Amino acid sequence: MRIMKKVFMGTMAIVMGALFTSCNKGNEKEIIRVSHNQAADHPTNIGLLAFEKYIEENLGDKYDVQIFPNELLGSQVNTVELTQTGAINFTVASNAILESFEDVYQIFNLPYLFTSPEHYHAVMDDKEIVDPIFKSTKKSGFEAVAWLDAGTRNFYTVKKPVLTPDDLKGLKIRVQQSASNIRMMQLFGGSATPMGFGEVYTALQQNVIDGAENNELAVTSNKHGEVAKYYSYNMHQMVPDIVIGNERFLSNLSPEERVIFDKGFQIISRVQRDAWGESVEKSIKQAKEEMNVQFFYPEVLPFQERVLPLHQEVMTSNPKLVPIYEKIQEVGKSMIGGKENE
Ligand code: GCU
Numbered sequence: 001m002r003i004m005k006k007v008f009m010g011t012m013a014i015v016m017g018a019l020f021t022s023c024n025k026g027n028e029k030e031i032i033r034v035s036h037n038q039a040a041d042h043p044t045n046i047g048l049l050a051f052e053k054y055i056e057e058n059l060g061d062k063y064d065v066q067i068f069p070n071e072l073l074g075s076q077v078n079t080v081e082l083t084q085t086g087a088i089n090f091t092v093a094s095n096a097i098l099e100s101f102e103d104v105y106q107i108f109n110l111p112y113l114f115t116s117p118e119h120y121h122a123v124m125d126d127k128e129i130v131d132p133i134f135k136s137t138k139k140s141g142f143e144a145v146a147w148l149d150a151g152t153r154n155f156y157t158v159k160k161p162v163l164t165p166d167d168l169k170g171l172k173i174r175v176q177q178s179a180s181n182i183r184m185m186q187l188f189g190g191s192a193t194p195m196g197f198g199e200v201y202t203a204l205q206q207n208v209i210d211g212a213e214n215n216e217l218a219v220t221s222n223k224h225g226e227v228a229k230y231y232s233y234n235m236h237q238m239v240p241d242i243v244i245g246n247e248r249f250l251s252n253l254s255p256e257e258r259v260i261f262d263k264g265f266q267i268i269s270r271v272q273r274d275a276w277g278e279s280v281e282k283s284i285k286q287a288k289e290e291m292n293v294q295f296f297y298p299e300v301l302p303f304q305e306r307v308l309p310l311h312q313e314v315m316t317s318n319p320k321l322v323p324i325y326e327k328i329q330e331v332g333k334s335m336i337g338g339k340e341n342e
Contacts, residue, residue, distance in 0.1 A: 029064040032249075035073040035082070036092040037197050039221045043279050044092055044148055044241065045069050047272030051264045058260045075196035077177060084141035086246045092148065095239050096176035102137045106314055107321050107328070109180040111236045111307040117152070119332045120238040121273075129327055134242075141247050146265040148241040149276045150215055154233050156293075157211030158204060161230035163298045165189050165306045174200050174212040176239075180314070184236070187307045197222070204228055213237075220283040225291040232296040234303040243268060 032055070038044045045067065052065040068088075073079055079091040080101060098105040107113070114120035123129055124147045134144035155162040155173065162168055168190035175181040177194045185192030193209050200218075203209045204227040211228060212218070213236065219225035243265065253261060287293035315322050 029060075029062060032063050032065045032090070033068065033073070033088040034065065034090040034092075035068045035079040035088050037071045037076055037079075038069060038092075038217075040069055041279075042069075042217060042221050043272045043275035046275045047148065047268040047270075048092075050271040051268045054264045054267050055260065059257060071196075071198045075198060077196065080142070080244065083244055083246050086141075086248050088246070089249050090145075090243060090245045092241050092243050094150065094176055095242055096178040096181055098137075098144075098242060098244075099178050099180060101140055101142075103318055104133050104136050104320065104324075105242075106180055106318055107133070107324050108240055109178060109184075109237070110311055110314060110325075111184050112304050113311075113328065114238045115332050116335075117238065119335055120240075121149075122335060123328050123331050124240055126327075126331065129324060129331075133324075137244070138247050142244045143247055143250055144242045145245050145250075145262075146243040146269045148243065148269060148272045150239055150241045151217070151276065151280060152233075152235050153213050153215060153237040153239060154231060154235060155211055155213045156219060156224065156228045156231040158207070158228050158230075159210060161294070161296045162211070162232045162234065163296060165303055171210040172208070174203060174209045180310070183313070184307050184310060187310060188236075188303070189306065200224060201227070216280050216283040216287065219287045219293055220291070225287045225293040229291075229293050230296065231287070231293055232298050233300075234298055235300055236303060236307065 034048055034051075036044055036048065048067045052067055055063055055065050073082065073088060073091075076091070076093045076097050079088060080093050080097065082088045083091045084101075095105055095108045099109055108124075114123065130144075130147065137143060155168070157171065157173075160167065162171075165188055168188050171190045172193045173185055173190045175185050175192045175194050177196065182192040182194060193203075195203060200209075200212050201222060201224055204212065204224060212224065214224070216231070219228070219231060225231075250258070250261075284295065288295070311325070315325060
């Protein structure tokens with residue numbers, strides 16, 4: 001116990017030291033702090049390490065990029081706030097929680113918004129759609145600079161698999177801290193329990209919740225599969241992760257530096273996305289073979305029917321989303337049309 005305490009105090013001292021000392025003695029470099037909540041082997045960390053390498057290769061005499069994984073600097077909600085104030089420079093936040101900072105982000109939290117991963121990627125890569133959204137938070141102190149793939153979210157549970165929406169009745173399911181996600185869970189018929197990502201493992205283990213919903217990497221990289229053995233592909237959401245940067249830091253960069261940083265942001269996206277597919281495949285294999293997690297493929301339509309009314313609800317309460325929603329539908333239709341015409 002004493003050793004644990006010492007290790008914890010030591011880690012905290014390092015973190016606090018790194019956070020609040022911008023220049024070490026004899027090292028005049030400006031420290032760029034980047035926070036995220038994933039483990040070191042996660043594609044997000046791999047993408048950010050490539051960013052660190054690129055920035056330091058090109059601007060290394062001025063900047064020292066430091067990546068803090070595993071919620072070391074706090075949960076996503078905390079680190080978005082720290083990015084707003086400039087205490088840290090960048091953080092990776094799920095789109096889910098960004099809607100409480102700027103409600104235009106509600107759009108990408110809609111369940112069954114995208115019809116396929118290709119549709120999801122095409123929309124998120126469409127600058128006409130995402131740029132105005134990404135720049136919309138400048139007044140709140142941050143700007144989105146890149147999006148990252150976070151796969152498809154599905155239910156996973158401790159006691160029995162979810163094969164139909166009725167199986168969710170009476171189950172406490174962890175959701176991300178967002179009004180849209182809480183409402184989605186209500187429509188599915190389960191009981192929404194919002195909490196930060198880092199609390200989910202213990203909550204599953206201590207039966208505070210009966211299940212959660214996420215992509216496959218949560219099962220292995222975050223070890224939720226040690227407790228929750230039933231993973232059901234009901235495919236309800238494709239919620240991107242968004243890299244956000246402190247507005248003051250970004251606007252103080254010289255135009256030449258900004259060009260280099262923009263290239264760095266593209267590198268995060270590319271490297272993260274390249275690593276994603278393989279990581280998911282590995283994760284499924286590991287979950288099956290080492291954790292005895294079972295995977296189920298329920299009929300998706302009954303799940304869709306429960307939550308589609310949310311689209312209309314959100315459009316009515318937040319009408320500025322309507323043109324964005326229509327554009328997203330058009331992209332989807334053109335993709336289906338494109339395939340049919342091949
Ligand atoms: C995914 C996502 C994270 C998010 C997490 C969650 O892992 O990539 O950004 O925090 O889900 O459910 O909270």
